[in-house]
Amino acid sequence: MIRVLSPGLMTTVQDGGRRGWQQFGVPVCGAMDEYSLALANRLVDNEPDEAALEITLLGPSLRFEVPCVFAVCGGEFEMKLDGQAIEPARAYAASFGAVLEIGPARQGARAYLAVAGGFDLPIVLGSRSTSLKGGFGGYEGRRLLKDDQLPLRAPMPWLPFMEYRVFDRELRQYPLEDRPARVVLGPQQERFSGKGVETFLAGSYRLTGESDRMGYRLEGPAIEYAPGCDGNIISDGVVMGAVQVPSGQPIVMMADRQTTGGYAKIAVVISADLPLLAQKKAGDTVRFSAVEPRAAIRLWKKQQSFLRNLDFCRDYL
Amino acid sequence: MSADIRFCGDRAVTVVFPQEISPGINAAVCGFAARFFALGLRGIVEIVPTYCAVTIHFDPSELDVDLLLRAVEEAAAAGGEAGPAEGETVVIPVAYGGEYGPDLPQVCAHTGLTADEVIARHSGREYLIYMLGFTPGFPYMGGMDPSIATPRLKTPRTAIPAGSVGIAGAQTGVYPIQSPGGWQLIGRTPLRLFDMDREDPFLLRAGQKVRFRPITPEEYLALERGEGR
Known part of the structure; x- marks a missing residue:
């Protein structure tokens, strides 16, 4: 389980989106930046569209109440794991009780925190994405709040080749390119x-x-x-x-x-x-x-x- | 006829029908959407019929775009014979007025009709569901008696209870989930238009017809208890 110490500005659970229900008026939702979602998931051996936390402009502080490998990709945020600065687009093993503090975005607007094994949240109409307007999906159909407890499906305390689980700048910064x-x-x-x-x-x-x-x-x-x-x-x-x-x-x-x-x-x-x-x-x-x-x-x-x-x-x- | 097919980005195409809100065109739209869906083409993600267009979402990695365009052309050309299925009529029980329809007096004041007349005119017709949108399960319906048309509220409400039946201009509709809105609320149904725990989460779909049946507050409560399970 991961406990929310502070929720950040706008942190929601998002995956590849809710497909197949638009004819009934159900919005797709899902990650705004699916490229970075896929990268984060790849670093922790998840499927590319597995549900992750979408972090916006100012990140949350989280405590791992079970050891688990995680990675954050997308916009570049200030991040500390137990007080030590950590890099974007690299997998880390959080130990029991480790605190991850994600600060303001230095570049870009959104990042994705993926955990190995994924979040143990219900699939609603085929997706774990939060529908903020509909009030369903994700974590109780809303943005994260202080003291929320996010259950994990199959937390992995360790994965092979930990030191190689990293993407270089060019690859990870594709969504940050400044062009039309x-x-x-x-x-x-x-x-x-x-x-x-x-x-x-x-x-x-x-x-x-x-x-x-x-x-x-x-x-x-x-x-x-x-x-x-x-x-x-x-x-x-x-x-x-x-x-x-x-x-x-x-x-x-x-x-x-x-x-x-x-x-x-x-x-x-x-x-x-x-x-x-x-x-x-x-x-x-x-x-x-x-x-x-x-x-x-x-x-x-x-x-x-x-x-x-x-x-x-x-x-x- | 040759279809007017337009790219809607790189993962969807929109088939455009004559741009007019009419039951006949909408029947062609819904018929085409159903026929195309029934083909079961691999790589079709979803099909969204609207008033007078059909948006087909596809995965270009699984379905070549030129094959898709050709399939759409063929399905549109084959259109004539397979008319749209005659949609069944869904009856929606509504408790009009009182706490369920706080704006009924305002509709009476605007139209110069009595409450009973407004209720009779609202429940005395069949409505066509042109499409769903706005919120999950919200039906865009046509066919309301113009004599009960009433403008929206000047200040929208921040929360309208699920099941509320309202009038906005010449339109009537039902709110499937609690949401903000400026419609004049004339009643409420205990039916759930959207219930994600139900095997079929949606009560209504595009192309169906709807009729409202007036019920008493007692019937409302009884039905609500029955629906709750």
Whole structure:
């Protein structure tokens, strides 16, 4: 069991998401940055989409009440294990009673704490992800609070090759790259003027304070609609990364988005670049560049196959 | 007809039907979604029908995108014959007014009708569920008598109890879970539209029809006790 000494700003249990229930209005939820979730899980020999703690901006303090191997990947947070500074993207064995203190994010916004063997939490509609709005899944359907006790399924006090369970900077910092997020235009591109699409692709947009797991409200150059069009459509399906434009300013739909929406979508951020977006915080700048759908699909397949075949200990043989 | 298929990012495509809220188009949407789901194509993650579009989520590692597009084309072309199944009607018992429907007087004041007239008009029709969304199990329904349309509350409530039946403009709906909202609450059902402990967690689905049946507060309590198990 892991005891929460202090919960941090916004710590929730998230896995690969709740798939298959959107036709009933159930949001997918799941990790905002699935790349870092997969990395953290790989370091402790879990499946890539196993449930982990998603940590936001200011991390929690936790006490291991059973010895267990863990790893933290994603945004780079100040971290101490029993008072000693520890590195991101490296597996550590916490001894009985060890205290892990995760401080503020130095870079990025979100990190994932995976424990070997996973958390022993109920699977609700196929997933352990927390639905904050629905109040179910994860740990009692809510963010962690002080004194919560997180049960572990099969805690491992030790794993082989501990010293090789580490990812180098280049690999672990992919979601922290500073470059435009690539998008596939549409599905309602025709609702916007040519100039509007140009503005969207050329502009710098700032993440406002009204940005959370549901969506990022951006602020920047106003996007022009096509003649006779506005931001309203008859509601249709919404995917993660969809860029809605209700009234000239974009909103990017994120993990906890509603399943349907009534605003025109100028573009969708490609799956391979969603981790970059997940690591943005209020005040950060986001830019967009367009790619063809099939190019986006190739990038996603490449990333998936990379994550599936990921090996931490290339050097140990 | 050739289908209007659009990429919705790199892991979903949206099949766009004529953009109009109508029972006929929605029947085509639900029929197409059911037919496509029944194909059981490997790599289809989920299919989400809405008013006049179907979003198909797929895993490009398991299903080649060009095969998917072709399958969608073929399924859309095959559409004509296999009409949508005639959806059954779900009866939802509702205790109108009183503590269950605190805004019924406001609806009466706005419409100039008596409470009995509002209840009769609300429960006297069949509604079509166009789609589910907003919260788990929330039905977007059409077909309300325009004479009982009432604007939303000026200040939304922070918590509306699960099962509340409301009116917002020309729409009526039922809240499956406790949530904030600005609908005029005219009644409440003891049925659970969303119960994750039930084998089938959702009472309603897109394409079905709904009828409201007025019940007394006593019946409400009796049904609630029965439902609780």
